[in-house]
Amino acid sequence: MPATELLTLKNKKVLVVSHRGADVDALASAGIVHLLLMDRNYVEIAIPEHLNNSAKRLAETMEIAYTMQPKFSDFDVLVIVDLNSYNMLGPFAEAVEKFKGKIFLFDHHSASEDVIAKEENSLIVEDAASTTEVLWCFLAEHAPKKLDERIALLTACGLIADTAHFSFASRNTFRVMAEALKKTDKTFSEIIEMFSVERELSERIALLKAAQRTRIFRVNKALIVLSEIGAFESQSAAALLHLGADVAFVGTIEGHSVRVSGRAKFSFAQGYELDLAKDVFHKLSDFFEGEGGGHITAAAFTGRANSVEEILQKCLELLVAKMKEKEPEMAIKEYKEK
C-alpha cells in the first residue's frame, strides 16, 4: 500500500496543500491530515487563491486554520490533498515543482499526466467519492486508532459535499459514511449544517442567466447544452443538469483568461463509457493554452483564449466524437429560438 510512510513522520515541518477554489472535501481532507500528524509534527495548511463559501464555513465551525501565503522553504514535507495536476495548484505550482523534500499525495480525481509525488508516496483512488473517503479507508487499514470524532466529522462533510448529498455514491461511500456516523453524536442534518451557507443573490442571478443564455443541442436521445456566464460556471453547469440537460458546458471569460466547467449525468456517462475529464477536458489543451481535469461526471478547464464560444464548441465536438464510438450514426440538431 503506498503512502504509509506518512504515518511514521516525526519532528517534521509539514505543509498540507490543497487546490485553488478549495471546496469542502479539499478543506476537510487537509484538516484530517493536520489532525493525523499534529501530535508529532508541526503542521500548517495552505490554500492557493481562494476557498468557496462552504469550505470557509467548515473552517470556522471546525476551527481549521489555513494560510494563503505559505513559505515553502520553511517545510520538510508536503502533503497534497484532493488534486493531482499542477494546474489545480494555481500560484503554488512552481513552488511545489521545485520543492526538495518528500511529497505525499491523496486524491480521487482522474489521474493526470503530471507526477507531483512519487508513486510510493501517492494514493489516487479514482472511483472514491471524495478524498476524505480515500483518507478514511487508508487510516482504517493502517491506523484505525486515529479515527476519532473530528476525523469522522470531516470525512462525512467531504463525502456529503462531493457526492451532492449522495447523488453519486458507491456502496463503499455508504459504508464509510455509516462508520463515520458511528464515531459521532451528531445527526445527518447537524453535519450538513456545519458547512451550509445561504446562496448569495449574485450566484442565483448567475444560474438563472446561464439558463437564459443556453444553446440547446439534441444528439440522438441526449440533450447537450452550452452557456456562457460571468461567474459561478460550475454551479451553473450543475443547475442545468437539474433542469434536464444530460451534459452541460458553461464557460466564463475575464480578459483572455477562460474557465469552462462541465457536468454530465451519471447514467449518460455510463451509457457512452464517457469520462468527462479524460475524453473532453484533458484534450482541450491540445487546442487551447491551458489545462483541464476532473472526474467522470464533473470536470473543468482553465486557460487562455479569445472567446469562450470556441472552447464550448470544442467541448461539444469532443463529446460527440466520444458518443460516436458507441453510436456511429449521429444526428445533431440545434434548437433555435423562433
Ligand SMILES: [Mn+2]
Ligand atoms: Mn474532492
